[in-house]
Every structure is written in structure tokens, then in C-alpha cells.
Amino acid sequence: MHHKEVFILAIESSCDDTAAAVLCNNKVLSNVVARQSIHEEYGGVVPELASRAHQQNIVPVIDMALKKANVTKNQLSAIAFTQGPGLMGSLLVGTSFAKSLAMALDIPLIAVNHMHAHILAHFIDEKGFDKPTFPFLALTISGGHTQIVKVNDFFNMEIIGETTDDAVGEAFDKTAKILGFPYPGGPLIDLFAAKGNPKKYTFTKPKVSNLDFSFSGLKTQILYFVQKNVLENPNFIEEHKKDICASVQNIIIEILMEKLNMAVAQTGITQIAIGGGVSANTGIRKTLKETETKFGWKTFIPKFEYTTDNAAMIAMAAHYKYLEGAFESLAVTASARSNW
Ligand code: KG4
Ligand code: ZN
Numbered sequence: 001m002h003h004k005e006v007f008i009l010a011i012e013s014s015c016d017d018t019a020a021a022v023l024c025n026n027k028v029l030s031n032v033v034a035r036q037s038i039h040e041e042y043g044g045v046v047p048e049l050a051s052r053a054h055q056q057n058i059v060p061v062i063d064m065a066l067k068k069a070n071v072t073k074n075q076l077s078a079i080a081f082t083q084g085p086g087l088m089g090s091l092l093v094g095t096s097f098a099k100s101l102a103m104a105l106d107i108p109l110i111a112v113n114h115m116h117a118h119i120l121a122h123f124i125d126e127k128g129f130d131k132p133t134f135p136f137l138a139l140t141i142s143g144g145h146t147q148i149v150k151v152n153d154f155f156n157m158e159i160i161g162e163t164t165d166d167a168v169g170e171a172f173d174k175t176a177k178i179l180g181f182p183y184p185g186g187p188l189i190d191l192f193a194a195k196g197n198p199k200k201y202t203f204t205k206p207k208v209s210n211l212d213f214s215f216s217g218l219k220t221q222i223l224y225f226v227q228k229n230v231l232e233n234p235n236f237i238e239e240h241k242k243d244i245c246a247s248v249q250n251i252i253i254e255i256l257m258e259k260l261n262m263a264v265a266q267t268g269i270t271q272i273a274i275g276g277g278v279s280a281n282t283g284i285r286k287t288l289k290e291t292e293t294k295f296g297w298k299t300f301i302p303k304f305e306y307t308t309d310n311a312a313m314i315a316m317a318a319h320y321k322y323l324e325g326a327f328e329s330l331a332v333t334a335s336a337r338s339n340w
Pocket of ligand 1: 172279
């Protein structure tokens, strides 16, 4: 059987990272990310600064992706881009660039849903990483999303649970901000948590009866807890940051695992994939992995470079759209909200 080699250049610019990748079928040839450090001093992403940085980064990032892949523009089969969800000004930079490139090269243009891509990243060929089979459950956890998705096929996905307020990444980032850590705080909490006692401080879980999540109450609980203790001891954070981080991470993991257990009971599906920036968290990865022996689940934990925003996952999702001939006209626009 003849297998056509499909070369896809994908651009991801939905938030604060400018990324480009080249894939040949399911294989990553290059995966380049320019992280924007400008937002650190503001404690969060400033949309205007993000789109300006995307404009500065996009040409060198794409050039580097092509160079590292050792692929010329003329070899490309299609151009893919993140259509949404994300920040409008950021999405527009990638969308416009992808459109002009597809037009100039006269090749198909493919629009990708960022959240689909976080899930379809599991279909990238990587040594030592298995691919899930349909149907499976995906827990997508990022700075903007917290969802449990029933994945029936590449583009047939149902959200069966999601956050009613903050995303889990926001719970990490806002806790970090309360503790005076720079943005994004998730990775730092992860680091300190590894050296702390997860049972030192107890926080209460929100009461949400179905598969939905709520994290805004937890953030408030943590804020009051820290304020109260700092009043008694001004050095409270510095002296106890490891235990605080471990305890916060512990309650977040408990919340996520409780809902995953419910989702498994409800659907009978025991293949679980995680994706999104927060799936880089070592505590979450470890706890999920333990369910394989504990509950007999089969888990899919992405390689680190495919957890936080990247363009390889966009190219992977685009590959399956390419096979279906799901192309866009040049009239396609970015959309800040996701249309599943
Ligand atoms: O998927 P992503 O790169 O961007 C969005 O689409 O939002 O996710 C970014 C989020 C941030 O909230 C960041 O703090 C969090 O992922 N994050 C982590 C870790 N690494 C990144 N949270 C907890 N532990 C980590 N190791
Ligand atoms: Zn993301």
C-alpha cells in the first residue's frame, strides 16, 4: 500500500506562546516555541503585549521550524493554524499569517480547535508512548480550560464535564500570585510541592454534584488562609511555602480524580488521556499513573513538550483534517470561543 507523505506546517498563537511545527504524517520533524517573558512582570498575560510579541516572533519561529525540519516551503502539503479558543488579538496574528502563506504557496489551509489539538497530541508518534483507541476520556487542563471530554473519534468529541468558573491552571496561577510567585506559577507550585507535606493544611472540596468543576471557591479559601496566617506570622509564606504548595496541589488533584472516577463510572470507559499545560504537573501525572494498578485504567500521559501550548499538536490535529479534506477558504476567521 502506498502511503503519501503529508507535510504540515502549523502555527499556534492562541495565548502567549508563538509556536510553529512541521510534521510528516504523525512524526514531528520540528517543534519550536518562543515563550513570551514580558508578561511575568504583570502577573498574567497582557493581551496587547501578547499580540505585539507574536508579530515580532512569528517569522523567525516559522523559519526556524522549517530549517530544523529540513523541509522547504515548496514541500509543504498544507498550512494549519489555531482558530480558537484564545485571545482574539493573538489568534489574529497566526490566522492572518497562515492565510497569506497558504495563498502564496497555493496549498490547503486547515483551521484547528486548540482543545481538540491538546487531545490529539496523543496521536503523535513518540517512542515509548502508546496511542489511545476510541472511545477514550480526556481530561484537558490548562490556563483557560478544565474539561472531561468523551472522545468518540478524531473530531467527534463530547464535553461531559467542565468548569463553571476558573480553570484549574488559574487555580494554580492565582495561588502562586497570592504566594508572591511570578507568572505562570503552576510550574513553581509543582516544584515546591514535591518537597512539602500534602497533608499539612486541609482545604475543602467544592460541592458540585455532576461532572462539572468549580475552582473559584478554592482560590478564595487559599487567600483567606494565607492572609490569616501572615497576620500572625509575617514570614508564614517563606517558612511554609513547600507545605502550602503541596497541600494546595493535593486538593486540586483530589478534585480532578474524584470527577475522573465519576466519569469512568458513568461511561464505563477506562482509557484516560490528559492534556493541556497543567498535565505537566508531576503530582497529577504520578497520581494518574497509579490508577493503572489501583483501578486497572489505561492512562495516556503526554511527553512534556506536548503538554503546554505547542504547534506540533496543532499539526497533528490538522493531519486528520487533511485526510478528510476538511480545508478552509481564505474567508475563514479566528474565533475567541470554541465551537465544538
Ligand atoms: O495549555 P497551556 O500552555 O495554555 C493554555 O491554553 O492555557 O497551559 C498553561 C497553564 C498555566 O496555568 C500554567 O501555570 C500551567 O498550565 N502549568 C502548570 C504546570 N506547567 C504549566 N500547572 C501546574 N503544574 C505544572 N507543572
Ligand atoms: Zn493550551
